[in-house]
Amino acid sequence: MTMAQEATGTDRNPALAHPDRGWTVHSTFNSIILLALAAGAPVAMYIGATFWVDIFTRLVILSIAATGLNLILGCGGMVSFGHAAFIGLGAYAAGIPTYHVLYGGFEAIATTSGFVHLAIAVVVCAVFAFLTGAICLRTKGVYFIMITMAFGQMVFFAFVSMETYGGDDGLTIDTRSEFPLISLDKPLVLYAVCFISLLATLYLVHRLTNSRFGMVLQAAKQNEERVRALGVNAYLYRLTAYVISGAICGYAGFLLGNFTTFISPEMMDWTRSGELMFMVILGGAAYLFGPIVGVAVFLVLEQTLSGVMVHWHLPFGILLILTVLFVKGGLSGLFDRWAGKHE
């Protein structure tokens, strides 16, 4: 042990420590991302580019959702094609109680309190994730992808058929969730709430992936047989991760509903789930900050390409195929290797 201690340096017990690669990319890389996000919207507001404030808010909210998906996709190897359903459920949780305040009915949940909206969003998504996850996680590979997509579409069609809440025309709620002391109607306040939420989500996922729980998830992704031989039931750990992931996306949905003030089933269409997955893989599923990179690139490309051509999804698809085929670890992986060479 002494030799290894001498070899690795200053830590308290270096022989047992870990170089800590994998989920953490270069800290400079992460700091730049966080600084850009912290400064982005205020600067845009200051120079009067309100359009960019919107872009940044959207970026941060989607980053929360993508980070939530990454917990099961990157860490646990569960490729969910139905996570937009959680975002949609979270958004409706912000809209429906307010709808009943404005138009009457359903007294039990009629409130404009943000805390209640938030609780409904998180609890409903966690329960939905538990019920569907319990079934989905009995399958593997392509079957898992298909069945998560099927459950997502189930929610989509359920809301399409709900005429009370606008059916497929959606629901416009001009009153945002109300919190004491702050008003989400102010763009910068809403942005600050979203940004702090993102920080909290990143920290949560960081702790989860490095905990004993996260170790089991990663091990089960790599070699489920061996995990079983160690006497560990991977299913229960996966289901727990799936529930946490769903709840995080529900939270992101709550923010998204408050941001757009327009909620429609289109938010949970399977193509939305696909986009979310696309962002995570493009940015780098094996990295904590990967999803944020993916969301940023996605939004920038969407803005620029949709101005140039109608079929802007086409170059997107090609980009995704190229990423999966040639860039291991997505854009973050690319940066990681580049930084490694220049250290």
Added chain:
Amino acid sequence: MSETANKTADAPIMRIEGLRKSFGGVTATDDVSVEIHTGETHAIIGPNGAGKTTLISQLSGLLPPDAGRVTFRGRDITRLPAHQRAHVGLARSFQITSVFMEMTVLDNVALAVQARSGHSFHFWSKARTLSHLREPAYAKLEQVSLAGRAHTRASALSHGERRQLEVAMALGTEPHMLLLDEPMAGMGTEESARMIEMLRGMQGTTMLLVEHDMDAVFALADRISVLVYGRLIATGTPDEIRGNEEVIKAYLGEGDAES
């Protein structure tokens, strides 16, 4: 070998009684009864097709026997599913190497230690900073002489090193008994010699090993059981087995006598 005499006097840790398994018309395990003593290294040898792998698969729970009984530490485990055998203290290494390729060597063993120390629904503290996982894991690596590679990814190990890691992981679960399924399989002479040295260093741990390599078996085993066509024809110390006429006739006579 006086130590061996003491060990054989101990109570058996595993008792196999009348174990039987057939596939179609072929009887792969034919009424096998043997006792494994606490602390001994027990080797099962036999010519190809003797049913060694079938036997060890039944002991590790991968194959259900047709008849017979396996008792481990006083408990009937004949029908216990494979994943629960880890909990009663029976660990196995795999003939085909099975480790977590994207994790470091130390992470692999720490995970085995973690699996042994209760459930893993601990969401907050960082697994890689927990000394009650890392220290025993590191000790296991020293035991298999792999500590120098602790922070190497498993995917970067040589075949022989992966087999060592495999054994370290099995040890990580603090087993009462270790099933080693051909630990030298696919190894070169040098790697085999290292593995033998390593296993010799682990004497005192109860081990049941299935192995082709005769040098290894006679160098390691306290007792040897000889399996021919699914039947156990002899059990005894290496010297007894060497001198057993039935064994020489049925098995060693086929050209392996020199080894």
